[in-house]
Amino acid sequence: MTSRGSRRRATGRHVAEDQTHNRLTYTCKDCNKVHQGLPAVVFEAPAPYYGIPAVEREHRTMLDEDFCCIDRESFFVRSVLIFPVKCVSDTFEWGTWSSLSKENFERYLRSFEDFDQSKLGPMFSWFCSRLPGYGMTGSLRTQLVPQDNRQRPLVEFYPDETHQIAIDQREGITIDKAIELARPVLHKH
Numbered sequence: 308m309t310s311r312g313s314r315r316r317a318t319g320r321h322v323a324e325d326q327t328h329n330r331l332t333y334t335c336k337d338c339n340k341v342h343q344g345l346p347a348v349v350f351e352a353p354a355p356y357y358g359i360p361a362v363e364r365e366h367r368t369m370l371d372e373d374f375c376c377i378d379r380e381s382f383f384v385r386s387v388l389i390f391p392v393k394c395v396s397d398t399f400e401w402g403t404w405s406s407l408s409k410e411n412f413e414r415y416l417r418s419f420e421d422f423d424q425s426k427l428g429p430m431f432s433w434f435c436s437r438l439p440g441y442g443m444t445g446s447l448r449t450q451l452v453p454q455d456n457r458q459r460p461l462v463e464f465y466p467d468e469t470h471q472i473a474i475d476q477r478e479g480i481t482i483d484k485a486i487e488l489a490r491p492v493l494h495k496h
C-alpha cells in the first residue's frame with residue numbers, strides 16, 4: 308500500500324489493516340479453513356476507464372488511488388459503499404468510484420488533505436462501479452458524502468432508488484450473501 312493509501316484506508320474506515328473490527332468468523336467453502344472478517348472488494352478504476360482502449364489510456368486518462376480523470380472532462384473519486392450485514396455488527400464494504408462535476412471535483416481536490424472535509428457537504432454523483440451480481444449500476448444517482456479525518460467519502464443512494472444495490476444498502480445483506488460477495492478476494496493474500 309502506498310503512503311496515500313495507508314492514510315486513507317482501502318475501506319475508508321478506522322480499521323486495522325487486518326480488518327480486526329470484523330468479528331465474523333466462518334468456515335470457508337473453498338478452502339475449508341476458518342476465516343475471520345470480510346475483506347473489502349475494491350475496484351482500481353471507475354467503470355468508464357475500462358472502456359478506454361488500453362493503448363489510449365496513457366494519454367487520455369489520469370488514475371491514482373483516489374482520483375481519475377478521462378479526457379480532462381470526466382472526473383471521478385474513490386468512494387466507499389457500505390452494506391450493513393444483518394444480525395451482526397459487521398459491514399460489507401466496496402471500494403467504489405463516483406463521478407463529480409468539474410467544480411465539485413476541484414473543491415474535493417482542494418480540501419483533500421483537510422481533516423474536516425465533511426464541510427463540503429453532500430455532492431451529486433453518478434455511481435461509477437459495476438458490482439458483480441448487480442447488473443447495470445452505471446446510471447444510478449447518488450450523493451457522495453465527504454468524511455472527516457481523511458477518510459474516503461461515502462456513497463448514499465437516494466431513498467427512492469429501487470435498484471437492488473440501494474435496497475441492500477438500506478436494508479443490509481445476509482451473512483451468507485456477504486461471504487459470497489467477499490469470496491473473490493478471500494484468497495488473494
Ligand SMILES: [Zn+2]
Nearest residue numbers: 335337338339
Ligand atoms: Zn477460504
